Amino acid sequence: EVQLVESGGGLIQPGGSLRLSCEVSGFTASRNYMSWVRQAPGKGLDWVSIIYSGGSTYYADSVRGRFTISRDDSKNTLYLQMKSLRAEDTAVYYCARDFDGSGNYPYYWGQGTLVTVSS
Amino acid sequence: NFMLTQPHSVSESPGKTVTISCTGSSGSIASNYVQWYQQRPGSAPTTVIYEDNQRPSGVPDRFSGSIDSSSNSASLIISGLKTEDEADYYCQSYDSSNHQVFGGGTKLTVL
Numbered sequence: 298e299v300q301l302v303e304s305g306g307g308l309i310q311p312g313g314s315l316r317l318s319c320e321v322s323g324f325t326a327s328r329n330y331m332s333w334v335r336q337a338p339g340k341g342l343d344w345v346s347i348i349y350s351g352g353s354t355y356y357a358d359s360v361r362g363r364f365t366i367s368r369d370d371s372k373n374t375l376y377l378q379m380k381s382l383r384a385e386d387t388a389v390y391y392c393a394r395d396f397d398g399s400g401n402y403p404y405y406w407g408q409g410t411l412v413t414v415s416s
Numbered sequence: 417n418f419m420l421t422q423p424h425s426v427s428e429s430p431g432k433t434v435t436i437s438c439t440g441s442s443g444s445i446a447s448n449y450v451q452w453y454q455q456r457p458g459s460a461p462t463t464v465i466y467e468d469n470q471r472p473s474g475v476p477d478r479f480s481g482s483i484d485s486s487s488n489s490a491s492l493i494i495s496g497l498k499t500e501d502e503a504d505y506y507c508q509s510y511d512s513s514n515h516q517v518f519g520g521g522t523k524l525t526v527l
Contacts, residue, residue, distance in 0.1 A: 342453070347516070403516075404463050404472070
């Protein structure tokens with residue numbers, strides 16, 4: 298069974314850093330396209346970043362230079378390192394996997410972890 | 417910037433059919449796959465349609481997807497509406513950099 302479990306969210310002050318984790322099971326993260334998608338309170342879905350199976354990484358303009366996506370193949374875990382956090386980064390962050398290892402779109406979703414940026 | 421526009425809300429009665437549209441701001445929506453996600457209050461999104469018109473296992477065949485090149489739009493069609501279909505629905509496609517773009521979401525009310 299495919300499972301994605303996010304962790305690492307919490308309350309952080311503006312300008313601070315936080316690392317989100319997405320521990321996966323039932324598949325090998327390195328063989329799939331893995332995305333981070335966020336949702337601000339009461340708002341819609343917003344793509345953040347993706348790492349392809351080959352290791353290429355891409356970012357939304359709003360987070361490029363501040364966020365870094367990575368994975369640890371030995372732990373089958375996806376990460377999102379977030380720096381210089383802003384109030385507008387407050388959101389539930391979802392990690393997602395593609396369908397079959399070649400699709401640049403979320404298919405399986407985690408339950409999300411809440412990040413609150415506030416002083 | 418490429419955008420996907422959805423109606424803010426739609427409502428329909430149980431047993432009826434509803435269509436939720438998703439219109440691309442430029443280019444050809446038919447040139448990239450469109451996905452649709454359902455999100456119930458307090459829950460994570462789930463996939464109801466992928467690659468324009470494919471249904472994940474477990475999604476009832478009351479859900480279908482289509483593409484209309486003439487209007488540069490995609491549609492999610494839900495027939496035989498049930499109260500459990502009440503949720504927010506999001507379409508997703510891609511911009512010119514092949515980055516994921518989501519529509520603003522449509523709140524479906526089944527009354």
